[in-house]
């Protein structure tokens with residue numbers, strides 16, 4: 021069931037659109053992530069849903085409640101929208117204890133005292149901070165403050181949770197734990213959650229679906245698997261994970277594969293795209309992930325006789341669990357992984373046609 025519908029959402033500042041024609045639907049209990057580079061319009065979209073900012077056009081509907089409709093002037097104020105919000109800077113009130121921080125939004129909503137206490141206890145239990153309720157924010161670690169901010173967002177039982185880069189202030193280790201914890205909390209509460217991040221690991225590991233944004237537009241919406249494995253454009257491919265691109269000239273289109281030729285004469289077979297995706301002729305761009313490369317050797321003798329490419333190694337970086345080798349192929353630099361450091365000048369590697377796809 022659709023819990024949140026965003027239609028043709030546009031916000032302009034002066035003549036410039038911060039977001040333009042954004043469309044998506046989140047189903048009940050879904051964890052949907054808005055992912056994209058700085059300035060692409062993630063916070064603007066979230067603020068429009070929370071009611072903190074008035075969009076220029078479009079519609080926002082939660083369940084059967086219209087939050088905003090640009091065509092008839094509907095605009096529900098933020099306090100009537102029942103959205104739990106956590107911002108990047110999770111600004112707790114420093115002069116209030118944890119308990120008081122959670123109590124404040126309940127007082128605003130005129131919840132009776134006994135009910136307030138019950139809900140605060142419940143929320144603090146959920147975030148495992150029930151023993152620290154009398155502490156002030158300055159007496160808590162960053163991760164604990166983060167959890168208080170989340171508890172404050174869920175304490176008044178919102179129908180939608182809006183989280184804008186809630187883990188960005190945490191260091192790598194705490195962030196990893198916080199991510200795990202957030203996922204468990206989402207499963208337990210089943211709240212429809214809209215999550216904003218520019219961190220691909222967070223997006224891939226937490227989300228049911230990801231909406232990738234670029235320059236105010238939603239450019240792809242899909243499951244983490246779809247976004248990672250079938251990026252619609254080179255921008256999306258590059259933004260998520262490590263990506264390799266090779267440019268070539270269209271040669272022929274067969275039943276299963278398309279053949280392109282690189283400028284240096286090497287040829288490459290690419291699996292025919294599924295569905296009715298149209299393949300152009302002329303200059304084409306092929307994309308593959310380093311982990312799809314089957315073998316990296318120092319000679320051309322692999323068991324394969326197609327898609328064995330050759331290139332000069334220009335850099336080797338040690339990543340702890342593997343080596344990343346940068347190889348110059350034609351006019352591109354591709355990155356490959358290897359368990360052992362390469363003690364040779366030229367690498368030969370095999371990319372199966374099924375691991376290659378054309379991108380625009």
Ligand SMILES: Nc1ncnc2c1ncn2[C@@H]1O[C@H](COP(=O)(O)OP(=O)(O)OP(=O)(O)O)[C@@H](O)[C@H]1O
Nearest residue numbers: 033037038056057058059060061062063064065218
């Ligand atoms: N009040 C404003 N006046 C003019 N332009 C604004 C205003 N607020 C935001 N913008 C512009 O709108 C665009 C989208 O901003 P937004 O804050 O939504 O980006 P974001 O994706 O959240 O980025 P970040 O990852 O850096 O937080 C940016 O180009 C920004 O400069």
Ligand SMILES: [Mg+2]
Nearest residue numbers: 062063064184
């Ligand atoms: Mg932002």
